[in-house]
Amino acid sequence: MAHVSDVLTSQDIGKFANLQVLARQIVEGFCNGLHRSPHKGFSVEFKEHRSYVNGDDIRTIDWKLFGKTDRLYIREYEEETNLRCTILLDSSGSMSYTGSRSDGVSKHDYAVRTAAALAYLMLHQQDSVGLVTFNDAVQKYIPPRARPRHLRTIIDELKRQEPERETELGDVFQQMVAKIQRRGLLIIISDLFSDVNQLMKSLAHFRHANHEIIIFQIWDPDELDFPFRQWTQFASLEAAANRHLVDPAQLRRAYLEKLEVFREQLAKGCNRHRISLVPMTTDQPYADALAAYLALRRKST
Secondary structure, X not given: OOOHHHOOOHHHHHHHOOOOOOOOOOOOOOOOOOXXXXXXXXXXXXXXXXXXXXXXXXXXXXXXXXXXXXXXXXXXXXOOOOOEEEEEEEOOHHHHOOOOOOOOOOHHHHHHHHHXXXXXXXXXXXXXEEEEEEOOXXXXXXXXXXXXXXXXXXXXXXXHOOOOXXXXXXXXXXXXXXXXOOOOEEEEEEOOOOOHHHHHHHHHHHHHOOOEXXXXXXXXXXXXXXXXXXXXXXXXXXXXXXXXXXXXXXHHHHHHHHHHHHHHHHHHHHHHOOOXXXXXXXXXXXXXXXXXXXXXXXXXX
């Protein structure tokens, strides 16, 4: 069983543990002053059954129903927490890139630590948090829970992740629209290497369901300034057979122009749908970047 210290250092935790993620919109759940809520009261009344998912607390299993059906079901109750947060982590091949200025930390390593930090923070402030990992399809879905021991379930899954295969974010997010039905906060951690138009169409579905969305876009510095000067073999991290030996000097201008267009399209799309887009680079300590963003968010909420 993993522990939070397997992914996060105490020094890192200290940089963001006292900050709070405050939702900018009305969220469902119990309101204790941190988050606005449409509900004036608080209810723990039984709501419905759902199938047991690995990581669920066994204390919530309906054993009487198990005796009748020989299948495991969970008794779900009305949420008691302030905020339902789901973290969507990109584990596709492109996330495995590790540049020369990131001290050996790949984009995926950086994303995993960011996800662990956010999960820790959510549970620390008694919000519920879940996790979705994906590449070319959803690999794992852990529903949001607010119990402190739930962090171990999330950390265990984060440690198991290995970046591989291709992805089309628009298709994957479309799969998740039906799963994440109750509105809340969606945190996407990805490099967003995908068709922007398709991506925005899928994100629009989440926004129409009144989810708030924050995207932490993970970059390696090499991807932003293309520092290569000598003949270099470039190999696709998502399609191993796709590799080319080229002179970077001939590509650099075209690459940077396309990069600027890509980032501009993303920024405009996110602004249009009121989505927070937060760039993070792997040469900057993730705890510092996260703490700075959360402090800024708190001031503007």
